[in-house]
Amino acid sequence: MLTRRLLLGATASTLALPALAQNRTPIKIACAGPMTGSNAAAGDQMKTGALQAVADIIARGGVLGRQLALSIEDDACDPRQAVSVANKLAGQRVALVAGHYCSGSSIPASAVYREEGVLQISPASTNPKYTDEGGWNTFRVCGRDDQQGMVAGTYIARTLRDKRVALLHDNSAYGKGLADETKKAMNAAGKQEILYTAYTAGESDYNALVSRLKQERIEVIYLGGYYREAGLIIRQAKEQGLNATLIGGDALVTNEFWGISGAAGEGSLMTFSSDPRKRATAAAVVRAFRARNVDPEGYVLYTYGAVQIWAAAAEKIRSVDARKVADALKRQGPWNSVLGSTAFTPKGDVTVPDYVFYVWRNGTYAEM
Amino acid sequence: MAYALQQLINGVSLGMIYGLIALGYTMVYGIIGMINFAHGDVFMVGAFISLITMLLLGLGGGAAGPGALLLVLLAAMAATALYGYTVERVAYRPLRGSFRLAPLISAIGMSILLQNYVQVAQGARSKPIEAPVPGGITLMESAGFTVQLSYVQILIVVLTLAVLAGFTVLVTRTPLGRAMRACEQDRKMAALLGIDTDRVISLTFIIGAALAAVAGCLYLLRYGVIDFYIGFLAGVKAFTAAVLGGIGSLPGAVLGGLLIGLIETFWSAYFSAQYKDVAAFGILILTLIFMPTGLLGRTEVEKV
Numbered sequence: 001m002l003t004r005r006l007l008l009g010a011t012a013s014t015l016a017l018p019a020l021a022q023n024r025t026p027i028k029i030a031c032a033g034p035m036t037g038s039n040a041a042a043g044d045q046m047k048t049g050a051l052q053a054v055a056d057i058i059a060r061g062g063v064l065g066r067q068l069a070l071s072i073e074d075d076a077c078d079p080r081q082a083v084s085v086a087n088k089l090a091g092q093r094v095a096l097v098a099g100h101y102c103s104g105s106s107i108p109a110s111a112v113y114r115e116e117g118v119l120q121i122s123p124a125s126t127n128p129k130y131t132d133e134g135g136w137n138t139f140r141v142c143g144r145d146d147q148q149g150m151v152a153g154t155y156i157a158r159t160l161r162d163k164r165v166a167l168l169h170d171n172s173a174y175g176k177g178l179a180d181e182t183k184k185a186m187n188a189a190g191k192q193e194i195l196y197t198a199y200t201a202g203e204s205d206y207n208a209l210v211s212r213l214k215q216e217r218i219e220v221i222y223l224g225g226y227y228r229e230a231g232l233i234i235r236q237a238k239e240q241g242l243n244a245t246l247i248g249g250d251a252l253v254t255n256e257f258w259g260i261s262g263a264a265g266e267g268s269l270m271t272f273s274s275d276p277r278k279r280a281t282a283a284a285v286v287r288a289f290r291a292r293n294v295d296p297e298g299y300v301l302y303t304y305g306a307v308q309i310w311a312a313a314a315e316k317i318r319s320v321d322a323r324k325v326a327d328a329l330k331r332q333g334p335w336n337s338v339l340g341s342t343a344f345t346p347k348g349d350v351t352v353p354d355y356v357f358y359v360w361r362n363g364t365y366a367e368m
Numbered sequence: 369m370a371y372a373l374q375q376l377i378n379g380v381s382l383g384m385i386y387g388l389i390a391l392g393y394t395m396v397y398g399i400i401g402m403i404n405f406a407h408g409d410v411f412m413v414g415a416f417i418s419l420i421t422m423l424l425l426g427l428g429g430g431a432a433g434p435g436a437l438l439l440v441l442l443a444a445m446a447a448t449a450l451y452g453y454t455v456e457r458v459a460y461r462p463l464r465g466s467f468r469l470a471p472l473i474s475a476i477g478m479s480i481l482l483q484n485y486v487q488v489a490q491g492a493r494s495k496p497i498e499a500p501v502p503g504g505i506t507l508m509e510s511a512g513f514t515v516q517l518s519y520v521q522i523l524i525v526v527l528t529l530a531v532l533a534g535f536t537v538l539v540t541r542t543p544l545g546r547a548m549r550a551c552e553q554d555r556k557m558a559a560l561l562g563i564d565t566d567r568v569i570s571l572t573f574i575i576g577a578a579l580a581a582v583a584g585c586l587y588l589l590r591y592g593v594i595d596f597y598i599g600f601l602a603g604v605k606a607f608t609a610a611v612l613g614g615i616g617s618l619p620g621a622v623l624g625g626l627l628i629g630l631i632e633t634f635w636s637a638y639f640s641a642q643y644k645d646v647a648a649f650g651i652l653i654l655t656l657i658f659m660p661t662g663l664l665g666r667t668e669v670e671k672v
Contacts, residue, residue, distance in 0.1 A: 040492040198642040204591040207378040208636035259496045
């Protein structure tokens with residue numbers, strides 16, 4: 001505690017001094033996510049977005065006239081590894097962590113960041129707990145599962161009223177949270193599911209589960225989980241002759257899903273924010289990405305936006321102190337970024353979440 | 369009825385893959401009394417080599433002929449056998465004669481090494497292919513429920529039983545098998561009688577790795593998606609199968625694999641998919657309490 005006060009004091013006193021010494025040292029920021037493991041594709045998107053955002057900010061003169069030093073950290077979506085990454089980053093006293101990806105990582109990591117005075121903006125963690133139970137330091141530029149589940153649950157209850165629905169989840173903070181919120185919204189709208197059950201992530205054989213769905217004559221599978229298992233389950237369903245429609249959350253918004261599911265993924269639906277690639281504010285950045293043969297899909301622009309919003313807030317209050325930036329983010333918005341104009345609620349959620357349905361057709365996804 | 373039959377098919381084909389991997393554990397244990405914890409990862413390497421061979425032959429995009437598949441299988445077996453040999457030569461042979469736990473720890477190290485090597489060389493992402501053996505037959509249909517049996521599932525069962533039969537013959541009827549059994553009973557005595565025990569042990573590892581490659585290839589054909597981490601879970605399940613069936617016994621390994629596959633499947637079918645591992649391991653514990661050497665294991669006679 002004493003050391004922390006000393007550190008805070010030291011930070012404060014350097015801020016009070018003219019920016020003489022500061023100009024030389026770069027501001028440390030970090031991007032943390034699953035760079036390895038079964039969600040590595042999403043981690044890769046975050047890394048692409050963060051690297052580009054930092055490069056673009058430096059090209060325009062940095063933040064407060066200082067350079068940025070970005071470190072990429074790997075949590076493999078493992079809560080324990082996320083905590084050790086968080087400790088490491090707190091030790092380096094980074095000004096911002098753009099991350100993590102999995103809610104199961106973001107939530108425990110945010111406690112470490114809160115203790116150590118680090119600002120966290122997640123581009124992807126949608127579990128409500130992340131900001132509900134988080135402190136002053138937790139922000140996200142994506143929506144929340146309760147909003148996402150509300151959209152999915154209402155859609156199922158209205159449009160697919162006569163279909164036999166199964167709800168599956170992988171027991172992760174993200175997956176179960178999403179399935180529960182969807183169930184809640186669906187039941188509230190007067191529709192009951194036939195089956196609600198969990199599966200174990202990380203396996204390859206879901207045939208037993210699929211046969212059970214087939215036995216129950218399921219026509220709609222709502223899946224709270226990640227793309228690997230979603231792809232495998234729908235693939236094995238088609239192999240067994242079960243023609244059900246898969247509906248999932250934002251974790252299915254990656255070409256990896258189609259890679260695994262193949263043609264079986266045709267017609268699968270998922271909820272995601274309206275495509276940020278199509279927003280006018282992102283046009284220039286998207287062009288720059290495409291010129292390098294990178295498709296800024298999924299979380300690329302969200303991570304880019306998270307870094308950009310932080311930089312804008314830091315510039316506005318002429319400080320990178322985490323508490324001051326956090327305060328400014330909540331009170332002095334809206335902030336312009338590739339994501340458009342973003343304002344934050346006192347909890348750190350975006351004020352206007354805009355979930356829409358996407359559908360997979362012939363290996364690409366588009367808004368429905 | 370139809371439902372139970374479908375789940376039986378699911379369980380048997382899953383169990384046979386476990387059994388095929390378990391054969392490798394059981395063979396190595398039978399000969400040198402060591403658990404080769406890297407075996408699951410050798411299986412994973414086998415799956416990757418199958419995938420690479422398939423892509424080299426231009427088979428990534430769909431159906432493949434039996435000749436091409438045989439070629440993939442043989443290439444995977446050959447290359448994986450080389451890995452098996454190298455692992456034994458590098459990690460286990462230098463430790464032969466040292467205390468019992470040394471090769472065990474070395475094996476765990478080897479397992480981590482192989483995982484990380486594949487992760488670095490091939491990337492961490494899942495590698496999917498389109499089903500090379502698509503289609504199957506509809507066995508029966510009742511009340512709108514069709515029972516599907518895919519060609520890959522038939523292939524898995526046939527190949528596993530053929531491999532089991534082949535190795536039973538190898539161990540009981542050939543000079544190499546005799547040498548293997550001699551090493552199993554008393555390595556020092558076997559050496560005194562002119563058996564090159566190092567060579568026999570090397571061959572055991574080579575055969576075990578080739579079996580793992582068969583399993584890896586079948587796994588790829590069945591699920592179409594592999595990554596560097598599949599060896600861990602499959603290895604744990606197969607090891608459990610080997611212990612359940614009686615470690616050291618060839619038919620025991622396949623029987624154990626079959627049981628684990630069936631328990632998992634039927635538990636998910638009628639109870640909760642979430643706790644199927646609890647069920648499988650619970651039965652393992654019960655079995656070991658009443659039959660400490662496993663279902664088909666022999667009681668070890670303490671030699672004086």
